[in-house]
Amino acid sequence: MNTNKTAILLVDDNDEILDFLEDDLGDKYTIFKAFDGREALKVLSEEPIQLVVSDVMMPEIDGFEFCKIVKSNFEYSHVPVILLTAKNTLQSKIEGLELGADAYIEKPFSPEYLQVQIANLLSNRNKIREYFAKSPLVNIRTMAYSRADESFLEKLNVVIRENISNINLDVEHLASYMNMSRPTLYRKIKAISNLTPNELINVTRLKKAAELLQEGKYKIYEISDMVGYSSQTHFGRNFSKQFGMSPSEYIAKKGDI
Structure with a gap:
């Protein structure tokens, strides 16, 4: 494993989507995978995950509940979460964002769009860290x-x-x-x-x-x-x-x- 790569956790109960996302993101990032929210929480507790891409519609713990748990848990509340969903209603977007999701992407989506969202989230975090460290007040x-x-x-x-x-x-x-x-x-x-x-x-x-x-x-x-x-x-x-x-x-x- 290349420890210099950012670690991303992909969460989806569909094998094909997980494999597709891993193929698309694997060159740039270290990829971890989980099939539902419960398994994803276990990965988060064991690995230095720096960003999560999660489907919303999953059994047991869905993406909304998973996002809520992540953002309220001290251990990994800092981890950015991108939610993927076929629900394209305004209410579902509002729900996701209110639960702390950092981005909300509707299916079907272009892989390039997801790549840009991930890169922007990580880049913005780094800029804010640098701004804090270099600005006296x-x-x-x-x-x-x-x-x-x-x-x-x-x-x-x-x-x-x-x-x-x-x-x-x-x-x-x-x-x-x-x-x-x-x-x-x-x-x-x-x-x-x-x-x-x-x-x-x-x-x-x-x-x-x-x-x-x-x-x-x-x-x-x-x-x-x-x-x-x-x-x-x-x-x-x-x-x-x-x-x-x-x-x-x-x-x-x-x-x-």
Whole structure:
């Protein structure tokens, strides 16, 4: 398996459709398959799935119910879901989107259209992650795509900020504060932000520093200490690397930001 490929889960109770989609998407993506919602949830719990394409009409757990479970489950609420359906009524589209589906495609559909939808969803997620990481004042909630994600990110942000002056704050501390296992916390943060927990802690430190620099009440060396850096030089270097300007340049530009 090529671990550099994005992992996509295809869910449909029709073998021929699954094989058709696998043939069409297999060159670009690592493909996992499931025949119904129950089997799909098992795959999601075991594999690092990054996007789901699911039929709506399936036995036991249909696509709507499956989407609802995915979007309300902490472990994989961040995973984009594309629903495929022969139901082309406006009400069915509204239902799918209200349950958190990221896209809704009517059958019959062109494979090229599905490819573009998948590529756009993945690309937009990456752009938003980059925008969050590189923009000093952008809130962590911009990366949330479900209520479960938003709640998780807000709690995480509060925990980091409440302990921001602690130089030794790391993933072990975060896992304890969040009452989660270290592997689960690591997976969730990485899946949402494409950052490791320690990288997210560092970005949060720097974003807090940017807020304090904007206020203009403290010296740079004071802010460095307040956000958990043992050295102003180290702080300045990290700030420049993250945001493309030094703390003093940021202060000079603050009227334009």
